[in-house]
Amino acid sequence: MSRAYYGKSIADFIQEDNLSILGALTKHHGYQSLEKSQQNAWEKQIAILKSQLVDLTGHIYFEFSIPRMGKRVDNIVILGNKIFLLEFKIGSKQYDKHAIDQVIDYALDLRNFHEGSHHVNLIPVLIAEKAPIIQNNFQAAQNLDCAILLNAQNLGEFFSSFDSNNLMDVAAWEQSSYKPTPTIIEAAQALYQKHDVAEITRSDAGAKNLSDTAGCISNIIEQAKQEHKNPFVLLLVYQAQVKHWLDSILLISA
Numbered sequence: 001m002s003r004a005y006y007g008k009s010i011a012d013f014i015q016e017d018n019l020s021i022l023g024a025l026t027k028h029h030g031y032q033s034l035e036k037s038q039q040n041a042w043e044k045q046i047a048i049l050k051s052q053l054v055d056l057t058g059h060i061y062f063e064f065s066i067p068r069m070g071k072r073v074d075n076i077v078i079l080g081n082k083i084f085l086l087e088f089k090i091g092s093k094q095y096d097k098h099a100i101d102q103v104i105d106y107a108l109d110l111r112n113f114h115e116g117s118h119h120v121n122l123i124p125v126l127i128a129e130k131a132p133i134i135q136n137n138f139q140a141a142q143n144l145d146c147a148i149l150l151n152a153q154n155l156g157e158f159f160s161s162f163d164s165n166n167l168m169d170v171a172a173w174e175q176s177s178y179k180p181t182p183t184i185i186e187a188a189q190a191l192y193q194k195h196d197v198a199e200i201t202r203s204d205a206g207a208k209n210l211s212d213t214a215g216c217i218s219n220i221i222e223q224a225k226q227e228h229k230n231p232f233v234l235l236l237v238y239q240a241q242v243k244h245w246l247d248s249i250l251l252i253s254a
Contacts, residue, residue: 003174004076005029005063010053013060018046025062044090044129045074052156053077057164066109067178073106079164082121083173085110087147092128095149099126103147111144116176120168123148127155 005028006021013021025042026034042062049060061076075086087103089096103124110117123138124147131151136158140146150158 003065004061005072007059007061007064007174010056010058010060010077014050014053018043018050021046021062028063041088041090045088048088048127048129048152048155049075049077052152053159054156056159058167059170061174066106068109068113069105071106073103077159078168078170078173079159079162080166081168082123082162083117084123084125084148084159086125086127089126089128091130093130095126095128095131095134099128100124100147100149104144107144114176114178116173120173125150125158127151 005025008016022039022042026039029038045062053060056079058077058079060078061073063072063074064076065072073085074088077084077086085103085106087099087106089099092099103126107122107124111122121142122144123141124144125141126147127150129152131149133151133154134149136148136150137146138148141148148158
């Protein structure tokens with residue numbers, strides 16, 4: 001099952017009729033719930049991307065799902081071994097901070113929870129259609145410390161600077177497992193309600209770490225119940241990687 005409303009090679013995308021692409025997007029989104037503003041945004045994105053991706057070899061997606069966040073990335077463009085996450089702001093004349101944070105969050109979510117994205121080059125890109133051209137820090141963007149900031153005119157110039165040969169296995173990347181892990185607060189709530197943590201998570205945190213944490217929380221909850229007190233759990237969580245979910249936990253019972 002595809003994670004995106006539309007996904008094809010760049011060459012096929014450029015050759016396909018615009019109305020056909022729009023029809024595929026509309027069908028997946030749902031005709032009745034489609035707002036005119038969304039349709040207009042897609043039409044603009046299609047036109048801009050077709051003009052800016054000419055002569056490039058790679059793959060393109062529209063509306064790629066980010067399940068944990070309940071959202072979709074406007075576009076993903078894959079060139080060689082690099083994956084560019086595109087957030088469009090049609091008509092915008094500036095690079096708004098909330099939009100920059102939005103596309104960086106998408107990239108962080110994929111890196112942490114999408115198995116195929118753990119060790120690939122993810123680059124967040126904000127495209128403010130009418131904003132001025134500014135200088136970008138590509139290395140910082142690769143580290144997900146910032147986003148590449150482009151407009152509708154210099155998008156193609158940016159992409160053409162990358163080698164699009166030796167395309168990665170796009171299908172394997174797209175279909176790799178997505179394993180969002182609940183927060184410790186969510187796990188504590190489930191324990192309090194007599195549910196097993198295993199029922200609410202597919203965890204990459206490591207079975208021992210999660211088991212130890214769950215056991216400690218469970219003991220505090222049981223003690224609070226016996227003493228007729230309300231447990232208050234304060235947890236200091238440091239998430240470095242999905243496979244190293246917790247570095248430290250501070251538990252306070254009040």
